[in-house]
Amino acid sequence: MATDTQQHGLTAHSHGAGVPVASRAAHFTSYDVEAFEVPGGREEIWRFTPMKRLADLHKGAAATGSATVEVSAAEGVTVETVAKSDERIGKAGVPGDRIAAQAYASFVDATVVTLPKDARVEPTTVTITGPGEGKVAYGHLQVHAQQFAEGVVVIDHRGSGAYADNIEFVVADGAHLTVVAIHDWADDAVHVTHHHAKLGRDATFRHTVVTLGGDVVRVTPVVTYAGRGGDAELVGLYFADAGQHFEHRPFIDHAVPNCRSNVVYKGALQGEGAHTVWIGDVLIRAAAEGTETFELNRNLVLTDGARADSVPNLEIETGEIEGAGHASATGRFDDEQLFYLQARGIPEDQARRLVVRGFFQELIAKISVPEVRERLEAAIEAELEAVGA
Amino acid sequence: MATLEIKDLHVSVNAEDAQKEILKGVDLTIKAGETHAIMGPNGSGKSTLSYAIAGHPKYEITSGSVTLDGEDVLEMSVDERARAGLFLAMQYPVEVPGVSMSNFLRTAATAVRGEAPALRHWVKEVKGAMADLDIDPAFAERSVNEGFSGGEKKRHEILQLALLKPKIAILDETDSGLDVDALRVVSEGVNRYKESGDVGVMLITHYTRILRHITPDFVHVFAGGRIVESGGKELADQLEAEGYVKYTGKQEAASLS
Numbered sequence: 001m002a003t004d005t006q007q008h009g010l011t012a013h014s015h016g017a018g019v020p021v022a023s024r025a026a027h028f029t030s031y032d033v034e035a036f037e038v039p040g041g042r043e044e045i046w047r048f049t050p051m052k053r054l055a056d057l058h059k060g061a062a063a064t065g066s067a068t069v070e071v072s073a074a075e076g077v078t079v080e081t082v083a084k085s086d087e088r089i090g091k092a093g094v095p096g097d098r099i100a101a102q103a104y105a106s107f108v109d110a111t112v113v114t115l116p117k118d119a120r121v122e123p124t125t126v127t128i129t130g131p132g133e134g135k136v137a138y139g140h141l142q143v144h145a146q147q148f149a150e151g152v153v154v155i156d157h158r159g160s161g162a163y164a165d166n167i168e169f170v171v172a173d174g175a176h177l178t179v180v181a182i183h184d185w186a187d188d189a190v191h192v193t194h195h196h197a198k199l200g201r202d203a204t205f206r207h208t209v210v211t212l213g214g215d216v217v218r219v220t221p222v223v224t225y226a227g228r229g230g231d232a233e234l235v236g237l238y239f240a241d242a243g244q245h246f247e248h249r250p251f252i253d254h255a256v257p258n259c260r261s262n263v264v265y266k267g268a269l270q271g272e273g274a275h276t277v278w279i280g281d282v283l284i285r286a287a288a289e290g291t292e293t294f295e296l297n298r299n300l301v302l303t304d305g306a307r308a309d310s311v312p313n314l315e316i317e318t319g320e321i322e323g324a325g326h327a328s329a330t331g332r333f334d335d336e337q338l339f340y341l342q343a344r345g346i347p348e349d350q351a352r353r354l355v356v357r358g359f360f361q362e363l364i365a366k367i368s369v370p371e372v373r374e375r376l377e378a379a380i381e382a383e384l385e386a387v388g389a
Numbered sequence: 390m391a392t393l394e395i396k397d398l399h400v401s402v403n404a405e406d407a408q409k410e411i412l413k414g415v416d417l418t419i420k421a422g423e424t425h426a427i428m429g430p431n432g433s434g435k436s437t438l439s440y441a442i443a444g445h446p447k448y449e450i451t452s453g454s455v456t457l458d459g460e461d462v463l464e465m466s467v468d469e470r471a472r473a474g475l476f477l478a479m480q481y482p483v484e485v486p487g488v489s490m491s492n493f494l495r496t497a498a499t500a501v502r503g504e505a506p507a508l509r510h511w512v513k514e515v516k517g518a519m520a521d522l523d524i525d526p527a528f529a530e531r532s533v534n535e536g537f538s539g540g541e542k543k544r545h546e547i548l549q550l551a552l553l554k555p556k557i558a559i560l561d562e563t564d565s566g567l568d569v570d571a572l573r574v575v576s577e578g579v580n581r582y583k584e585s586g587d588v589g590v591m592l593i594t595h596y597t598r599i600l601r602h603i604t605p606d607f608v609h610v611f612a613g614g615r616i617v618e619s620g621g622k623e624l625a626d627q628l629e630a631e632g633y634v635k636y637t638g639k640q641e642a643a644s645l646s
Contacts, residue, residue, distance in 0.1 A: 335446065340483035340533075343443050344497035344549060345471035354496065358487025358532070 024251065024283040024315055029094040033060065033105045036098035045097055048277040048309055050245050053216045055136060055162035055190050057099045062106075065131030067139050067163050069111045074122035074151065080112045088112060089142065092168035093196025093222055096251075100194040100220070103164040106138035113142070115149040115177070123152040123369050130159030133188050139165035145175035147200075152178040152369055158213075162190040169207070173200035173227060179207050180372050184379070185214030192218045199259075201227025208367060209265075211238040211246045212379050218247040225256040234263040236278075237363050237376070239383045240306070242271025250295070251281040254288035263295035266363055268356055269306035270383075278328075280312040284321060292322035299330040300359050302352075353384050391421040391458055391474060391556035391589060393442075398453035400434075400441045410451070411437045413614035419557060421587040424603065426625060428594055429611030430633040435593045436480060438611075439561040443477040444470050457557065472501055474556030478546040478563050485533035490545070491515070493533045494552060501553050518551045521581065523574050539566040547578035558582065559591045564599035576602030597629040612636040 022044070030036065039058050041051040046058075055061060071079045082089065089110050095101040115121055131137035143153050155167065171177045185191060191214055199205050211217050223232045238246045252261040267276045278297045299308035312326035334355065341351035360380060367373045400412035411434045419425050429435050441448045442455055444467040455462040457473055465473060485493065494515060499505045506514070519526060522544045534542050543563055550558055560579065564572055576599060583590060592603060600608075600622070608624040609616045610633075617636055618624065 334483075336483045337485050339443075339445055339467060340479070340485065341493070341497075342467035343471055343477055343479075344493070344553065345468050345500035346496055347468050347500065348466065350496065350500075351468070354488050354493070355485060358485055361487030 024253075024281045024313065025285065027096060029096045030101055031090065031094060031104055033098060033101040036101055039098060045249075048279075049218060049247060050216060053190065053245065054099075054192065057102060057136070057162055057164045057190065057192055060102060061136045061162070063137055065135030065137050065161060066108075067131055067137045067159075067165075068129040069139065069141065070127045070129075071111065071113060072125045072127070073113065074124045076116050076119050076121045077124050077151070078114045078116070080114075081109045082112055084110065084140075086110065086112070088144070089140065090168075092142070092170050092198040093194070093224060095166060095194060096220065096222060097194075099164050099192045100166055103138045103166055103192075103194070104140070107140040107165070110140035110142060112144065113153060115143075115145040115151045115175070117146040118148045119150070121149070121151040123154060125154045125156060127156045127158070128163075130157070130163050130185065130189050130191075131161035133160040135161040137161060137163050139163065141165065142168040142170065143177065143179065144170040145172060145177040147172040148174045150176040152180070154369060154372060155179065155181040157181070157183045157185055157191060160186040160188050164192045166194045166196060169195065169197040169205065171197065171199045171203040171205050174202050175200065176204040177206070178368060179205075180367060180369065181207075181209050181219070182372070183209070183211040183214055183217050183219070185217065187213070187215060189214040190216045192216075193220070195219065195221040197221065197223045197232065199223065199225050199227075199230035199232060202229035203227075203231070205230070205232045207232065207234045209234075209236040209248060210376060211236070211248070212383070214244065214246070216245045218249070220249040220251070222251045222253065223261065224253045225259045228256055228258045230256065230259040232261045234261070234265075235363050235366055236265035236267075237360055238265070238267040238276055239380060240267065240269045240274040240276050241383065241386065242305075243273045245275045245277075247277040249279045249281070252283070252293065252295075254282070254284045254291045254293065257288055258290040259288065260291070261293045264363065265297045266299070266360060267308065268300045268302060268359065268383075269308055270302040272305035274306035275309075276307075277309045278311070280326065280328075282314045282324070282326070284316045284318060284324060286317040289318055289320040290322055291324065293324045295326045297328045298359075300356065301330060301332050302356070353381070356380065356384060390587060393419045393475070393557045393589060393591075394454075394456045395442070396454045398438075398441065398455060399451045400437055401449050401451050402437070402447055403449065408449070411614050412441065414453070415615055417609065417616060419589040419591055421556065421589050423607065424583065424590040424592060424605045425607045425609060426592045426594060426600060426605035427609050427611050428597070428625065428628055430637050431595065433611045434614040435611050436561055439477055439559045439591070439593055442470075442475065442559060443467065468500065471553075471555075476550055476553055476555035476558045478543075478550060478558065478560045480562040480565060482534045482542040482546055484535045486535050488533050489530055490533055491529040494549065497549065498552055515552065518548055521551070522548055522578050524548060540568065540571040543567060543571065543575055544578075547575050550582050551578060554582075554586065555588065557589045557591070559593070561593045562595065563592075564594055564596065572599065573602060579603055597625050600625050610636055
């Protein structure tokens with residue numbers, strides 16, 4: 001067994017000192033809202049979340065509006081609106097907390113986007129627009145890549161209001177699905193979302209989360225494997241400004257042998273009350289021999305008053321694995337980098353931008369859709385302009 | 390004719406709560422066309438002098454002055470000093486992940502020259518300068534200093550020197566950690582820079598071996614935070630033979646034999 005733990009940067013993560021954390025294997029899931037107690041905020045999975053700002057999504061808030069889902073489908077891709085009773089719905093995973101269960105119970109129509117068997121298709125864009133300021137909505141989306149299908153789906157969230165949903169990714173045997181989920185909400189928006197990915201045999205899943213806007217955004221991507229040879233790569237980029245709470249909770253559940261996962265999330269924070277949370281759980285169950293996994297989170301704190309929480313958890317129930325590791329670091333802006341660039345004549349504001357752009361560069365380079373890449377670069381640029389950094 | 394004038398410079402660092410004085414009255418004038426070697430034992434404050442001139446925030450100037458052609462350097466920000474014509478080749482160049490060397494060089498050249506260099510000329514200029522220093526062109530696309538060996542970092546410092554063409558260059562232990570070939574390549578780079586214009590060099594070193602490649606006009610012995618003796622090249626030969634014991638009371642060789 002090869003386990004390694006690396007530390008980078010200034011502040012190492014804690015290893016749950018003092019608090020016995022229940023095994024992720026025991027994590028409760030259900031389609032039934034009432035099976036979950038109303039969380040008060042002290043529960044392990046809620047303790048970082050500002051419950052008062054959730055627009056009562058966790059207390060059974062009724063839908064008072066609906067989100068608009070528009071799909072710009074590539075040739076060959078089918079888009080359907082189906083009822084909850086459709087047999088395909090709910091196949092990729094079971095809600096893992098009360099809000100996900102509430103969303104599952106409350107949505108009316110689900111959108112199903114299907115990438116056809118054996119075909120390589122052009123990028124498809126799903127635009128989800130919030131219900132509007134002061135309104136609450138629930139939704140459901142499924143992206144299904146059939147056997148040996150290959151394609152990219154961009155899910156673009158924008159607008160106002162409170163929105164909770166479940167998004168399923170069914171990646172059939174041998175399929176290659178790339179997903180980019182962008183959270184570019186208006187300042188008032190609250191979004192709590194569960195992503196459930198189920199990977200078939202030899203399936204490849206590339207999942208990128210980008211979180212730039214919203215008051216509270218909480219994303220819980222869960223990956224499970226249905227066959228050997230599954231390969232998941234989860235990438236996240238976030239940039240939180242004053243007062244924003246962005247929370248990402250990826251969970252990789254290795255229950256099948258010979259699968260691979262790699263998780264890399266990077267975030268920048270600036271401004272009073274900017275708060276990011278990253279909880280990275282990886283569970284390698286006893287049956288999952290030959291697993292290879294690594295998870296990494298890095299945070300760049302640009303100003304005083306911002307706070308990044310980062311907790312990687314790796315549980316290993318078998319010694320017969322290829323490799324497993326995790327790393328997490330949260331650092332202040334590196335003054336030595338700034339000094340070096342300035343000592344070459346580069347003005348401070350420009351030097352800061354170079355360093356922040358550089359910090360995100362390796363992740364941006366991985367995004368295969370040029371339009372999304374450019375939009376992201378522009379968005380980061382705009383974030384930096386906003387504080388005059 | 391550029392002149393860097395350092396007068397009675399006192400510099401402290403903030404350690405814990407107390408301030409520690411490291412430079413205790415440095416006087417030195419470097420004129421264009423001159424090469425000054427600053428030699429001294431470890432911990433004598435040589436690097437502090439270079440960082441203080443460049444404006445590193447860790448060091449606080451408590452008294453004295455530094456001027457470049459009469460302009461008050463200490464009033465300038467770090468980047469203003471560089472644009473005014475000062476350059477510091479660092480002993481430990483900093484890694485900047487995600488920023489390519491080519492982007493960095495072009496951004497720096499644009500800042501120092503006041504306008505973006507014309508692309509066609511620029512590409513040629515960078516290629517030529519890299520070839521002069523035996524740097525593989527592939528380095529242009531790598532992140533600044535990231536994963537570079539010690540020698541590669543030093544070559545890139547001299548590459549920046551060649552492209553930014555400062556009035557006064559301060560080389561802080563550029564020779565440390567270099568093998569024989571790299572030392573020759575780097576020294577040739579410094580000599581090319583010297584010959585290219587009316588420029589001054591402050592060469593900070595612990596050892597005498599780089600002075601076989603770069604001939605100093607003046608040699609200064611640095612000990613206890615100030616210059617304790619100045620002379621010509623022969624002073625370096627004396628240090629080579631006798632070490633710094635005369636200045637520190639401790640046996641510390643200027644060349645490890």
